[in-house]
Amino acid sequence: MKSAIKNILIIVETILIIFLTISVVFLYRNRNDAVETMGKADSDSKDTAAEIERKVNDNYYELSGKKILLEDGTYGEIWIPVLENVPAFSKNIDQIKSRNGRKFYVDDSEITSLLGVDVSVHQDNIDWNKVKESGIDFAMVRLGYRGYGTGEAHLDENYAENIQGARDAGIDAGVYFFSQAVTAGEAVEEANLVIESLEGLDINYPVVYDWEIIYDDTARTDDVSVDVLTDCCVAFCETIKNAGYTPMIYQNKRTTIFKLDLNRLTDYDFWLAEYNSEPTYYYDFDMWQYTSTGQVPGIEGDVDLNISFKDYSK
Structure with missing residues (x-):
């Protein structure tokens, strides 16, 4: 009887050790994935900011400076694009x-x-x-x-x-x-x-x-x-x-x-x-x-x- 109980405890202990080992490995991998994703997000964010700045500087929005400025009682200064023709x-x-x-x-x-x-x-x-x-x-x-x-x-x-x-x-x-x-x-x-x-x-x-x-x-x-x-x-x-x-x-x-x-x-x-x-x-x-x-x-x-x-x- 005692021998049977001892065997059962050994099996349970072995299962717990295996479970804990798997958990540690899983958490470690998830942490690395999270760090990698954060790093990629930071990189993407920097690239996006740089891209926006580049597009503005390169007149991405076609701001040629040719605009008509008027004063409005509600909006203050307003602008109208110039007719090129x-x-x-x-x-x-x-x-x-x-x-x-x-x-x-x-x-x-x-x-x-x-x-x-x-x-x-x-x-x-x-x-x-x-x-x-x-x-x-x-x-x-x-x-x-x-x-x-x-x-x-x-x-x-x-x-x-x-x-x-x-x-x-x-x-x-x-x-x-x-x-x-x-x-x-x-x-x-x-x-x-x-x-x-x-x-x-x-x-x-x-x-x-x-x-x-x-x-x-x-x-x-x-x-x-x-x-x-x-x-x-x-x-x-x-x-x-x-x-x-x-x-x-x-x-x-x-x-x-x-x-x-x-x-x-x-x-x-x-x-x-x-x-x-x-x-x-x-x-x-x-x-x-x-x-x-x-x-x-x-x-x-x-x-x-x-x-x-x-x-x-x-």
């Missing part, structure tokens, strides 16, 4: 000079820009000879407008008088139409009204499509889409061009960037409205309206001042 501003900002509230573009010590005003019936009676003597080279005259509520098109009461007065004084003249078109068809109607109303009048500067957002009231144009507004620009400009005039688009910086498909409008000259010491608009423009509070002898009160980088009279 739309030409950038072709002039040197540093060559735009100011003197006595007037701006000039200077190239090789010579003024190569032209100074202009834009006027409407709101300027009342203008002494165009005094305007000319003060150094004004051209005038952009409002020919008409469409009501943002009624949608009816009207002629500016003083458009013919202003065109004739400017030309008689030796000032170059163009016209603009304040549009509130909501379809391309309405834009064509506006262009045809301009063409008909110019019959017998002498202009040698562009005919401008001036579509504006109404900020302080409800307007029929509030829901006009980007595609429709761009269609209107094309429709107006093509109609004007087919009549033998030079078409142009007038717009401010933010509306241009947010509301126009500029890729479709590269065939037309552009008149920028940005009241600033210097223009910050990225893309090219041919005329710049830089203030609405200009003072010009012969015109009572404030008047918009512009410079043109191109002489349209030639």
